[in-house]
């Protein structure tokens with residue numbers, strides 16, 4: 001079967017999270033030191049492609065957990081519009097994610113920040129990469145590196161590192177406990193996600209991925225996975241934004257995947273109804289089935305995690321869906337068209 005490499009790396013995610021959790025224990029003190037010495041009052045999270053999308057989720061969770069301002073910007077924006085990102089009077093920390101640690105825009109953004117005296121922290125799978133060396137502190141996912149072009153375990157394991165950093169800075173022992181549960185839960189979730197997503201959207205013309213707060217970055221990553229692996233039309237939005245225009249294109253042939261949040265459960269349930277009314281098929285992922293929704297496919301994980309930690313588990317559904325749509329179309333997920341694992345300018 002085609003795409004075995006990617007499939008293997010998807011299955012290796014729980015082990016990669018375990019390694020990231022273990023490695024972080026030795027780095028936690030360094031995170032504290034960096035924050036205590038440089039006292040940033042805002043985190044700018046950056047990266048390119050998948051690494052930018054994981055930055056979205058990490059930034060959202062970081063602000064919620066620590067109370068410090070945080071936002072995500074693509075690394076290219078830092079190069080093209082530095083004044084729009086680095087405000088003069090702010091005390092910033094740049095958090096840069098990159099699997100390879102060699103992506104040109106991300107590396108240049110970190111070097112530009114360094115020249116301006118802005119402290120830099122990287123999340124990477126390559127501990128000796130130029131990015132890691134250029135950063136004040138590098139948090140590494142030791143088993144996150146892939147042979148595949150598309151990112152699966154690197155994404156989720158670097159996200160685990162980002163969430164660990166937030167838990168450390170926010171001194172959030174509940175989040176820490178949740179993150180430690182992820183490897184065991186991830187193994188269970190993979191067993192559900194892989195068979196479940198096999199036939200969803202086989203004849204769909206369009207995929208819509210919806211996520212709010214920490215799940216918004218997951219929605220973008222789901223869009224990218226579908227685009228990279230299966231070359232299918234895919235878009236990502238905040239759930240309630242979807243009514244403000246994009247819903248005009250929804251109908252039979254649309255598959256909408258909603259990465260549900262506890263914070264917005266009632267409003268998301270109402271959106272499922274509207275999507276179904278217009279003929280879209282809806283896959284609703286959430287924690288508990290406390291508010292029944294009329295989704296075509298409803299998954300209640302019932303893991304009792306916060307929206308931020310559950311985001312990591314949602315990724316398997318997005319990856320599996322893109323994987324099966326690629327295989328079903330006769331494409332090889334291991335060899336996506338026009339792509340290389342690193343973009344160097």
Ligand code: F1P
Pocket residue numbers: 047048049050051097098099100101102103106149150151228339340341342343
């Ligand atoms: C990230 C990235 C991937 C994408 C592509 C090229 O690289 O943009 O998201 O799939 O194939 O690389 P990195 O900075 O995380 O190494």
